[in-house]
Amino acid sequence: MAATCYCQNHCPDGQLNGTCNLQPFSQCYAAAEEVLNPDTGQLEPEWSYGCMPPGEQGFMQCKGHLVPHLIPKSIACCHSSDLCNKELRPMFRPTSSTWSQLITAENVHLLAFLICASLCFAVILVLLIVCHRRLKQQEKNCEHYYSSRKHSWFGGSDSLDYTTEDSSGSGSGLPLLVQRTIAKQLVMIHTIGKGRYGEVWLAKWRGEKVAVKIFFTLDEQSWFRETEIYQTILMRHENILGFIAADIKGTGSWTQMLLVTDYLEYGSLYDYLNSIVLEPRAALQLAYSAASGICHLHTEIHGTKGKPAIAHRDIKSKNILVKRNGDCVIADFGLAVRYLSDINQVDIAPNTRVGTRRYMAPEVLDETLNKRSFEAFKQADMYSFGLVLWEIARRTYILDKREVCRSSDDSDKAPLCSSVETYQLPYYDCVPKDPSFEDMHAVVVAKRIRPDIPQNWYKLEPHSTFAQTMSECWAMNPTARLPALRVKKTFSKLLDW
Numbered sequence: 456m457a458a459t460c461y462c463q464n465h466c467p468d469g470q471l472n473g474t475c476n477l478q479p480f481s482q483c484y485a486a487a488e489e490v491l492n493p494d495t496g497q498l499e500p501e502w503s504y505g506c507m508p509p510g511e512q513g514f515m516q517c518k519g520h521l522v523p524h525l526i527p528k529s530i531a532c533c534h535s536s537d538l539c540n541k542e543l544r545p546m547f548r549p550t551s552s553t554w555s556q557l558i559t560a561e562n563v564h565l566l567a568f569l570i571c572a573s574l575c576f577a578v579i580l581v582l583l584i585v586c587h588r589r590l591k592q593q594e595k596n597c598e599h600y601y602s603s604r605k606h607s608w609f610g611g612s613d614s615l616d617y618t619t620e621d622s623s624g625s626g627s628g629l630p631l632l633v634q635r636t637i638a639k640q641l642v643m644i645h646t647i648g649k650g651r652y653g654e655v656w657l658a659k660w661r662g663e664k665v666a667v668k669i670f671f672t673l674d675e676q677s678w679f680r681e682t683e684i685y686q687t688i689l690m691r692h693e694n695i696l697g698f699i700a701a702d703i704k705g706t707g708s709w710t711q712m713l714l715v716t717d718y719l720e721y722g723s724l725y726d727y728l729n730s731i732v733l734e735p736r737a738a739l740q741l742a743y744s745a746a747s748g749i750c751h752l753h754t755e756i757h758g759t760k761g762k763p764a765i766a767h768r769d770i771k772s773k774n775i776l777v778k779r780n781g782d783c784v785i786a787d788f789g790l791a792v793r794y795l796s797d798i799n800q801v802d803i804a805p806n807t808r809v810g811t812r813r814y815m816a817p818e819v820l821d822e823t824l825n826k827r828s829f830e831a832f833k834q835a836d837m838y839s840f841g842l843v844l845w846e847i848a849r850r851t852y853i854l855d856k857r858e859v860c861r862s863s864d865d866s867d868k869a870p871l872c873s874s875v876e877t878y879q880l881p882y883y884d885c886v887p888k889d890p891s892f893e894d895m896h897a898v899v900v901a902k903r904i905r906p907d908i909p910q911n912w913y914k915l916e917p918h919s920t921f922a923q924t925m926s927e928c929w930a931m932n933p934t935a936r937l938p939a940l941r942v943k944k945t946f947s948k949l950l951d952w
């Protein structure tokens with residue numbers, strides 16, 4: 456059994472080396488530790504020798520080589536003979552292998568867990584940032600829309616002036632706050648229409664029926680433009696669809712753009728003409744009221760609170776609705792353009808949407824329409840309106856006094872009202888169902904074909920006026936076409952007659 460141990464660096468009385476006396480139940484030790492040699496800049500082992508304290512503390516220290524250390528260390532103990540530790544040379548694994556030492560079987564799980572946790576944290580952080588950005592963007596859209604309404608392009612009046620519900624001339628719709636409340640209080644009932652750019656629903660708002668147009672998320676521009684047009688000062692008119700509210704609803708990745716308008720139970724003129732035949736007076740009323748709506752749209756009203764001239768660019772029977780009193784209203788302003796008369800510029804909506812090919816004027820089809828001339832857009836509207844007049848006239852009885860009318864309870868007698876044509880879309884007999892640009896160009900521009908006007912239309916009113924008016928509306932030369940005001944006056948005279 457050893458009584459003395461060799462000592463170095465840890466000797467009693469501060470000696471550099473020598474011996475130390477062992478206490479009962481203690482051991483001699485030799486320890487190695489990695490230290491930086493300032494002369495060489497290298498990590499090198501440094502040995503120390505001495506006597507361990509007695510008891511558990513010394514015992515545990517002698518096991519020190521079994522656990523990994525941040526600074527590489529090793530230790531060896533002995534008590535077989537005096538100075539037995541002098542020959543001991545414990546060695547640690549140098550720094551380069553410290554990491555691999557740390558990654559022991561037990562540590563691998565911990566390490567894997569730490570990596571997974573960090574990855575999850577990073578993914579959650581990215582998702583949170585993306586959501587936050589989207590929300591901010593949506594808020595911005597809303598802000599932009601509402602602030603743009605405050606700074607209307609025309610007249611520059613404040614929003615209250617033109618958002619009050621009065622028919623005396625201000626812009627249409629309810630005050631902004633009310634609009635946003637309405638959108639939240641809507642109870643959707645069922646769909647009533649589907650266009651290319653959205654879906655129209657019958658909904659209830661405080662027990663009142665309203666129509667809600669929901670735009671496809673990708674067609675933000677149509678919603679924006681249509682809302683802007685409805686908000687135009689002096690837009691409200693008995694022959695323009697009554698606007699109630701507009702709003703953007705949405706959370707995160709899902710956005711709904713809504714437009715709330717009066718609900719018209721007869722639906723579009725297209726649906727109406729498909730379902731009923733018209734008395735001449737009813738046909739005149741439809742034509743007159745639709746012309747009045749277009750005329751109001753096309754007309755600029757001067758003054759600080761004036762109205763800009765607006766062209767529709769998608770006039771067709773599906774975009775004209777019928778009121779219960781038999782009047783038409785113009786709807787669907789997703790493509791409309793306004794004329795900025797002070798700077799003589801047409802404000803074209805930044806929208807990829809194009810009009811309906813079947814109703815496109817020849818200058819739109821051959822792409823010669825001068826987009827800087829507002830007159831050109833109005834003339835193109837009148838061409839399309841000519842086709843709508845043809846659709847109405849086909850569904851109108853021609854009263855012939857020489858004949859006796861057949862009624863449902865008197866079906867044997869000869870008809871007083873000559874037969875009515877079936878409902879057809881313009882050019883139904885010369886282009887396919889969903890005509891291409893080329894199909895329409897070949898018929899309307901190359902062959903200069905127009906819908907057929909039966910000869911008997913020229914014999915009696917109101918068909919004769921309808922025939923004359925529609926052919927002047929769809930003239931090949933845009934400048935030869937009738938303006939909306941002229942058409943309105945023509946039908947007005949017949950109605951008074």
Ligand SMILES: Nc1ncnc2c1ncn2[C@@H]1O[C@H](COP(=O)(O)OP(=O)(O)O)[C@@H](O)[C@H]1O
Pocket residue numbers: 647648649650651652653654655666668696716717718719720722723726773774776786787789
């Ligand atoms: N206020 C309304 N009342 C009743 N039906 C409507 C109303 N608004 C639209 N519709 C129906 O929905 C259809 C599509 O509406 P529209 O505004 O033209 O949408 P889109 O821009 O998708 O063409 C119309 O042709 C009509 O049948």
Ligand SMILES: [Mg+2]
Pocket residue numbers: 650651773774787
């Ligand atoms: Mg439409």
